[in-house]
Each structure stands twice: as C-alpha cells, then as structure tokens.
Amino acid sequence: MNLFKTELRRILRRRLTLIFGILSAAGLLTLVGVMGAISSKGPSxxxxxxxxxxxxxxxxxxxxxxxxxxxxxxxxxxxxxxxxxxxxxxxxxxxxxxxxxxxxxxxxxxLYVYTFNFANEGQYTLVGVVIVVGLIMMMVASSAIGAEWSSGGMSNLMVWHPNRLKVWGVKLGAALAICAAAVVAFSLLAFGLLYLVAVLRGEVGDMNSAWWENSTERWSRTGLLALGMTALGASLAMLGRHTAIASGVIAGYLIVGDLIVSLVSMALPMDYPERLSLYTWVSAWISGRVELYNWNAEEFVPDVMVITSTDAGLLLGGVVLFFALLATWSFRRRDAA
Structure with missing residues (x-):
C-alpha cells in the first residue's frame, strides 16, 4: 500500500476539504464578480x-x-x-x-468612477488570495491529523506502519503537496479571471519586465508562507493530538495575541515595539522589506530599523521548524493510545 497516495486521497475526500474548496471557489468568483460589476473603463x-x-x-x-x-x-x-x-x-x-x-x-x-487596473491592483489581490488559501489549508491539515487522533485511526495506522517518522513525514508531505497544488490552482484561476475583468471592464496597465520580476518574487514568497502555515497547522495538531488545540492556538493568536503585544509595548518603554508583532514580520516577508521608525523627542529625524525578507524568512521559518521538530519529538516519544 502506497502510504503517500492513501494519505492524499484521505485528505481530499474529507467532507471539510470539499466544503472549504467549494467556499473558496465561490468566494473567489464572488470577489471577481463584484470587482467586475463596480469597475468601468471610464466615465461617459x-x-x-x-x-x-x-x-x-x-x-x-x-x-x-x-x-x-x-x-x-x-x-x-x-x-x-x-x-x-x-x-x-x-x-x-x-x-x-x-x-x-x-x-x-x-x-x-x-467623478465617482472606479477603474480596476490589473498592473496596480492585481498583484495585491493575488497575494490576498494565496494567504486565504494558506489559512484554509492550515485548518484542513490540522483537522485531518486531529480527526485521525480523535477517531483512533492513528493508532490503527501505526500497527501496520510502526515507523513513526515515516508516518509523520508522509502526512506532512501530503498536506504540503495539496497546499502547493491549491496555491497554484487558485493563483492561476484568480490571475485569469482578474485579467479578464481588466480587459473587459478596466485597464490592464503596464506589465513590463520589472513588474513581472517584482510580482513573481512576491507571489513566490507568499506561496512559501502558505506552505509554512500548512506545516504549522499540521504540527500543532500532531503536538496537541486534537483539532481544537491547533485551531485554538491559531485563533487565539490571531484574535488576542497581537492585542497583548500592543498592550505590552504600550506599558513597557522600548524601541520599535512593532517588531514584537508577527504581522510585521509577515509583511516584511511578503513585501520584501519593512521600515520601523523610532521617534526621539530630542531629534527631528527618527531612527530607522529595516527588516528585510531574509530577516523575516529566518524568523518565520524558525518558528515553523521549531513546532515541526517539537511535534516530531512528541510523536516519537509519547504513547499513541
């Protein structure tokens, strides 16, 4: 039995995967439809x-x-x-x-006329689409692994495949493969539909070599971010052995975590408090660089801290790698029962 193909089929045939796939496609079509409806080639x-x-x-x-x-x-x-x-x-x-x-x-x-310009707005819209796909795949991966722990399927699987590292590697690899396929599929679909909107109802804009270079780099980094989000969701589910734990940790940070960071930065005097926020590092990774300013009351020119995509990639990659290794260690050491 090919364990990797079996895991791919198991994830793809889950009801939650189907629901998220339909909702994602419907959401993308709705977004494109709204942009096409409100866009116009210009005033009469x-x-x-x-x-x-x-x-x-x-x-x-x-x-x-x-x-x-x-x-x-x-x-x-x-x-x-x-x-x-x-x-x-x-x-x-x-x-x-x-x-x-x-x-x-x-x-x-x-004049209250909106004209969709693909060269100016399409790049950022596609980045948003890929981020949403990454969030959905994070939930799909954590749900697939958490459900297998809750149902006892993981224990049964290890009876036939006692090599735990192989089992974990196959499950993580299958989730990442599906995420990569989803990112490519939705990116191409969104690109084609948005380009069609620009041709029919807006403007294509100047898509020169510099635009393609910048856009390709940004889309590639965003795609890697989506893969990292998927790996993080799978690792948290494997570590906590339950979907709710992974979802709770992710939702907890998205809702409360950044608020706590803001309150701490307000209570404790420090330079560049924005660097404590994960969103700052995500923005630096996607855009290529972020500049943080520290205003000194005695000087008119602020101090500047530059976070490059390399800095952000090392930090975000380190976070994902830490949880993946922690999940691996936990899976090898803890009893499967």
Whole structure:
C-alpha cells in the first residue's frame, strides 16, 4: 500500500476539504464578480459634462480661484518662480495651474468612477488570495491529523506502519503537496479571471519586465508562507493530538495575541515595539522589506530599523521548524493510545 497516495486521497475526500474548496471557489468568483460589476473603463461623455457643471458651480463660489483665473500674471511673481522653472508644470494652462495651486475644482473631483487596473491592483489581490488559501489549508491539515487522533485511526495506522517518522513525514508531505497544488490552482484561476475583468471592464496597465520580476518574487514568497502555515497547522495538531488545540492556538493568536503585544509595548518603554508583532514580520516577508521608525523627542529625524525578507524568512521559518521538530519529538516519544 502506497502510504503517500492513501494519505492524499484521505485528505481530499474529507467532507471539510470539499466544503472549504467549494467556499473558496465561490468566494473567489464572488470577489471577481463584484470587482467586475463596480469597475468601468471610464466615465461617459454625459458623466464628464455633468461633473464639469458641478465643478464650474463650485468654482463660482471660490473668490481666490476666480481672482487667479482673471489675473494672467498671477504666477509671474517671485513666490511662483519654482512653478515656472519646474518642467513638470510647464505644459499646464493658466487655469489648470490655478486649479492645482489655488484650489479650484475640476471635473475629476465629481467623478465617482472606479477603474480596476490589473498592473496596480492585481498583484495585491493575488497575494490576498494565496494567504486565504494558506489559512484554509492550515485548518484542513490540522483537522485531518486531529480527526485521525480523535477517531483512533492513528493508532490503527501505526500497527501496520510502526515507523513513526515515516508516518509523520508522509502526512506532512501530503498536506504540503495539496497546499502547493491549491496555491497554484487558485493563483492561476484568480490571475485569469482578474485579467479578464481588466480587459473587459478596466485597464490592464503596464506589465513590463520589472513588474513581472517584482510580482513573481512576491507571489513566490507568499506561496512559501502558505506552505509554512500548512506545516504549522499540521504540527500543532500532531503536538496537541486534537483539532481544537491547533485551531485554538491559531485563533487565539490571531484574535488576542497581537492585542497583548500592543498592550505590552504600550506599558513597557522600548524601541520599535512593532517588531514584537508577527504581522510585521509577515509583511516584511511578503513585501520584501519593512521600515520601523523610532521617534526621539530630542531629534527631528527618527531612527530607522529595516527588516528585510531574509530577516523575516529566518524568523518565520524558525518558528515553523521549531513546532515541526517539537511535534516530531512528541510523536516519537509519547504513547499513541
């Protein structure tokens, strides 16, 4: 009997896996549908005309703007030398300069149109999708192992496969394989659907080589984070021998843990209190770097602490490895009954 294939089938055929899979797909389709519904390629001519009427009416009640428009030499004074010399403003008309510097209203101020830009927003949406997949797989992995302990299936399995390291390795490997497949599948599905929304209802944007390089690195790190979350969930379930223990530890930190860290950092004077939060390190891992600032009352320039993806990867990887090794040690030493 191929233990790895058997474990894959067992996890995939569980009711909870099916429910989470259906809910995840439905959630993704709903998200894409909402973004497609609220996005538009741009305002119509009627919308622009109406917005311009509103802007003109607002400008009529703005005496400073009206004085600026009537005074053709308004920007010829010494106060606006930098405006005349800056190439960024040389193509602006006199009225556009008044709108920009004096505070006049434009049609854009009264346009309430959202346009989905894939190059600008798709990257972050895909990161969110992968993180959600990681959270779901964390629960699926912990539930699969915890249920086997509760039902006595783990004890029966070890009668036929007494090598505990092999059993634990197969179960962890199967959970990670399913997580990797889910991350790839949902990422490709989300990418395709969001790109379709951008083509039909929004803008694709500039997807140059720099964009692909940055996006690939960010998606890869997020995918590794999802695998780490899955390994953590499986390890906690193996360590506690119950799904509720793993779920309780995870939910407890997500709900209460960061609040406790915030209270401790407020009560104890310390530099860079944000470094105590796991979310800071997760953000650094996904984005590539995070800068923390420590403001000193005696200085105008704050001290800066930079957390790179390498620093965050070492810490997060160490946490996952610690619990995996602890679960391995516990599984080898404790009685299976």
């Amino acid at each position: 001519e009627g919308d622009l005309a109406e917005a311009q009427i509103w802007a003109d009416e607002a400008n009529e009640t703005n005496p400073e703007f009206n004085d600026c428009v009537r005074d053709e030499d308004h920007f010829e004074t010494e106060d606006y030398v930098w405006v005349r010399e800056d190439p960024a403003y040389e193509d602006l008309t006199h009225q556009e300069r008044c709108e920009y510097f004096v505070g006049g209203f434009t049609a854009e101020d009264y």
